[in-house]
Amino acid sequence: MTAVQPITRRPAARRSPLLTLGMLAFLIYFLLPLFWLVVASTKTTGDLFSSFGLWFADDFALAGNVRRVFTAQDGVYGQWLLNTAIYSLASAGGAALLCALGGYGFAKFPFRGNRLMFGLVLGAIMVPSTALAIPTYLIFAQVGLVNTPWAIILPSLVNPFGLYLMRVYAEDAVPDSLLEAARIDGAGELRVFRQVVMRLLAPGFVTVLLFTLVATWNNYFLPLIMLNNPSLYPVTVGLANWAGQATVAGGGSGDVIPLVVTGSLVSIVPLVLAFLLLQRYWQSGLTTGGVKQ
Known part of the structure; x- marks a missing residue:
């Protein structure tokens, strides 16, 4: 006859009032x-x-303010919003794909100079993007890409932090045994990446996608020096121009400041929706394609 083990209760989790107050302060x-x-x-x-x-x-007066924002100056705000969406989506999708390819290559394909090149990537993370804006402008001016959408999209495709993140994520998320099984079945490297690796890298891919989307959407300095055509402005530069008009107008600034405030609110709505729509990819997909032991 076996002895009955006594039931032990786990101690209740302790709550720290100081920590709670600190979190409320940050909130x-x-x-x-x-x-x-x-x-x-x-x-x-x-x-x-x-x-x-x-x-x-x-x-x-929210409805009236929104209507004024989209009708001011012949509806130029709508053009700015469309420009921002194009720049951000193209940059985020391209940067996430390049980071997934590069991170997978660094993690799963050993080659001479792998550590050295990855060290250069880590070093590039430390360089602020504003320090590269003027050299980038001079290079793009030489090839005639200034004042074009490519002047915003191409620099945004380079994301050293995203490459680092995807390399670290690919090391653990992509089992070598699964890659070997796919290659034994006759799949080429491109097919392996498209049908196997990308499914496993989905949470990391979405993370880099969102980081780049937010960074490009909120980018101000690069479009400011690259673009001089108001029809190509993103929302950040366009709203800054309106704020500058309010400052110059002096006494008449009251007519422009509500446009800046309401336009700023409208500009963050797409980012909030993007986070809400893509959040499920962080929670699900972490075990997608896992190998059964």
Whole structure:
């Protein structure tokens, strides 16, 4: 007759009031500017300067402000938004694909100079993108790509951090046994990458995609020096131009500032939707294509 083991209860998780307060402070710090932006976008020009900044005014003017944003200057804001979407989607998709190819190659194809070249990639992460903006402009000016969409898309395809992330992710996410099995079945390297590797790298691919999408969408300095045609501006440069007009206008700045505020709110909506739509790829797919032991 076996002895009955006593049931032991796990100790309840301890909650730290100090840690909770710290997390609430960080939450307020990050959400307060967004809350102010939402509130300010619902106000008229007069209420924007006369009412309390962190609460709504009596006149809820969000619909009118949005309509003014898209109709001002013959609807140029819509063109800016479309330009930003084109630049960001092309850059994010291309950069994520290149990072997946490069990271998979570094992780699964040993070759002479692998560590040295990957060390150069790590070194490139330390170089700020603003330091490369002027040299990039001079190179693009020589080949006639300044003031074209390619002046924004091509530099954004280079993502050293994304390459580093995909290399680290591919080392553990792609089993060597699965690659060998696919090659034994007669699959070529391109087919192996397309049908096997990309499925395993989906969470990392989406991570790099989102990072590049946000970076390109919020990029300001590179489009500022590369583009001089207002019809090619992204949202960041276009809103900065409107803000500059408000500063120059002086007394008449009240008519332009609501456009800048509401336009800023509208510009972040696609990023929020992108995160919500692609979030499931981080939660699912981590075990996609796993090898049964």
